[in-house]
Amino acid sequence: MASTDQEQQQPFVTLVSGDGFEFVLPRSTACISKTLAMMFDPSSKFSEALSGRCVLENISGVVLEKVCEYLCYNEKNKTQINVPDMDIPPELCLELLMAADYLDV
Amino acid sequence: MTDRRQTRNQIRGPHSALTDFLASNNISAAQIHQDYQRRLRDAEHQAADEIEENYNQEQGHENRGELKKRKRKEDVVLAKVKQSKEFAQRKARRMGEPDDDDDLIAREMMYERSRPMPGQLDNCELCDKRFTVTPYSKTGPTGGLLCTKCSKAQTDSENKAKAKKRGPRTGRRQNQSNLLDGLAQQGALSLAEMCTKKVADNINDIEEFGDLPSQLLLRLSQILSKRRVMTPRTLNLFLRPDLDSINIYDAAKLETQDFEKIFVLMPSLTHVNIRFAGQLKDQVVGSMLNRNLRIKSLQLDAANLVSDSSWRQLFQRLGPQLQSLKLSNLDCSLDDETLEVLSSCCTTLRRLKLKHCWKLGDRSLQAISTLTSLMHLSLHFYQDVENETLINTISRVGPNLQTLSLEGFTTADDRLLDMIHDKCRLLTKLHFSENAVCTDKGFVRLFTNWPNPALKVVDMSSTRDVDNANPDGPTEATGLASHGFVALMNHSGSMIQRLNISSCRHISHAAFTEVFSDERTYPKLRELDVSFHTVMDDYIVSRIFQSCPNIQKLVAFACFNLRDIQVPPYVALIGGLKAQNSIALEGNMQPQSKTV
Numbered sequence: 001m002a003s004t005d006q007e008q009q010q011p012f013v014t015l016v017s018g019d020g021f022e023f024v025l026p027r028s029t030a031c032i033s034k035t036l037a038m039m040f041d042p043s044s045k046f047s048e049a050l051s052g053r054c055v056l057e058n059i060s061g062v063v064l065e066k067v068c069e070y071l072c073y074n075e076k077n078k079t080q081i082n083v084p085d086m087d088i089p090p091e092l093c094l095e096l097l098m099a100a101d102y103l104d105v
Numbered sequence: 106m107t108d109r110r111q112t113r114n115q116i117r118g119p120h121s122a123l124t125d126f127l128a129s130n131n132i133s134a135a136q137i138h139q140d141y142q143r144r145l146r147d148a149e150h151q152a153a154d155e156i157e158e159n160y161n162q163e164q165g166h167e168n169r170g171e172l173k174k175r176k177r178k179e180d181v182v183l184a185k186v187k188q189s190k191e192f193a194q195r196k197a198r199r200m201g202e203p204d205d206d207d208d209l210i211a212r213e214m215m216y217e218r219s220r221p222m223p224g225q226l227d228n229c230e231l232c233d234k235r236f237t238v239t240p241y242s243k244t245g246p247t248g249g250l251l252c253t254k255c256s257k258a259q260t261d262s263e264n265k266a267k268a269k270k271r272g273p274r275t276g277r278r279q280n281q282s283n284l285l286d287g288l289a290q291q292g293a294l295s296l297a298e299m300c301t302k303k304v305a306d307n308i309n310d311i312e313e314f315g316d317l318p319s320q321l322l323l324r325l326s327q328i329l330s331k332r333r334v335m336t337p338r339t340l341n342l343f344l345r346p347d348l349d350s351i352n353i354y355d356a357a358k359l360e361t362q363d364f365e366k367i368f369v370l371m372p373s374l375t376h377v378n379i380r381f382a383g384q385l386k387d388q389v390v391g392s393m394l395n396r397n398l399r400i401k402s403l404q405l406d407a408a409n410l411v412s413d414s415s416w417r418q419l420f421q422r423l424g425p426q427l428q429s430l431k432l433s434n435l436d437c438s439l440d441d442e443t444l445e446v447l448s449s450c451c452t453t454l455r456r457l458k459l460k461h462c463w464k465l466g467d468r469s470l471q472a473i474s475t476l477t478s479l480m481h482l483s484l485h486f487y488q489d490v491e492n493e494t495l496i497n498t499i500s501r502v503g504p505n506l507q508t509l510s511l512e513g514f515t516t517a518d519d520r521l522l523d524m525i526h527d528k529c530r531l532l533t534k535l536h537f538s539e540n541a542v543c544t545d546k547g548f549v550r551l552f553t554n555w556p557n558p559a560l561k562v563v564d565m566s567s568t569r570d571v572d573n574a575n576p577d578g579p580t581e582a583t584g585l586a587s588h589g590f591v592a593l594m595n596h597s598g599s600m601i602q603r604l605n606i607s608s609c610r611h612i613s614h615a616a617f618t619e620v621f622s623d624e625r626t627y628p629k630l631r632e633l634d635v636s637f638h639t640v641m642d643d644y645i646v647s648r649i650f651q652s653c654p655n656i657q658k659l660v661a662f663a664c665f666n667l668r669d670i671q672v673p674p675y676v677a678l679i680g681g682l683k684a685q686n687s688i689a690l691e692g693n694m695q696p697q698s699k700t701v
Binding site: 067070073074077078079080081082083085086088090093094096097098100101103105 | 283301302
């Protein structure tokens, strides 16, 4: 139980893309995604929650980078109203849509 | 002068009207030509002088006296320029700008004068090529003129910079549009929603959707339909044999063969929803039936080219498996007899919606009363029906109903409300609008001691008497009025999510104050429509925001007493005067369920 508490205090988590790119994010930012929030929930005892590291096999580095950008953008604009949309490159939008659906953001 | 005297005595050849006109206005071509030649000479002199000066400067031979002289000369010219009319105009235009210094403007004008005139030759400042100066020649970065090619390049780069500056930004117009859609969301949109919009923006570049999940396809279809770009090409992206549902919200651009393609390419269809299906013909219905599809749920809108015999055939073939049927906007087919076929064939129907079907009348309603398996019933008739028939229908199908929507039954009376009170026990949604007979007492009886659990969705809009001869309305209130409203909120307040009481003209200020008083809260109420309530004022609206902590959308058209309301940031206030100016952040009114 003591170790779980320690994990909970860990302020950063690491997201790893299918092609090996690593992205380090604040825990609260990553947990905007409901899927990631469940994975990193200490009470779930998933290996992701224990190690603070999540490998997303089916998401490529380019897409995951954009996802991380969105997570930070969402965190930044939390209290604003009438937030302008983030810039998404058209060639990425379908892949990003699939990733967004999987990550529930 | 001598020229003119001579010409007067001479015999002249043919003369054009223009020459006469110019002569009468004292304009002479020779004069213009002389002026032009003089200007050319001046410019050449100037250029030569400049070169000489530069040469002198370089050689260091410039003597002081000459310099002083030149300075004095320049001052005289500057003073002249400052007195000119053009200078005053230019100064007035520049007022307030950082460079409105007198000397600066005067100097600028002086240099402009010394620039080559249109028609003369000059060297381009950027590429050094010799070119002819035109009125459209641009000024380069250090003040010299540019050749045509460089001018064009400069204009292009300016335009590009302007376009880039706009970038992604949500304008006021977009905000207002969102507000009307009831979106007053705090924070960013979800990534999925943003991507879906982006996909819709680039729909013409997309070859296929891959294995996009069906709920995303549904959302895409909605956005594309709203933008009216659901074309035969776009439709192809949605036709996937592995899916069991198709939702086309705007099929107006699709042709007969496109509809047939849907049924050919999607053999496992169980759910069909096609609206604005203007080109959906008998032939399409025939081919759909021939494929033995296991359609359980069918929604067609505006399919006016389908004949009655085709409808009957459809009900006979699909009847036993059909669970949900929604038809709307049919004005030249679907008559009473067809509906009798429907009621005899579709015995397992759970959901029936018939809206804006012009041919349906009393006999149709009788036929519907035999469908006792119905759990959801939604009707909007245009023809008048007997009150007895309507009451009889409710008494037979009422006990199983979970949602009931009756629109346009203008003459139904209190007995209908009593029948709903007596028979319905499972309702979660009640929609009864556009009625001019039911009284406030009837509504009070309906909602008092009703064994039905609290309703979630209620629409009682436009239940009122309209009589131009009697603008204040009848003495005894018609429609949902003060007492009925209080009874409704007492019965359903704990569960109610959406409430529409627009145009219920007899609800008093006191009734609103009572319903939205300090000690009463409606935790689930999300949408409220109070349009055309003239008693609505700033006080009641602030009470509404207090009593309904989770309200997201308040519709208040024609509430003229709303003036300075503090609208919480997460609420969309639609209608209302100057609504867009009054959005304020109030710390103590944050929604309770806003945790991530």
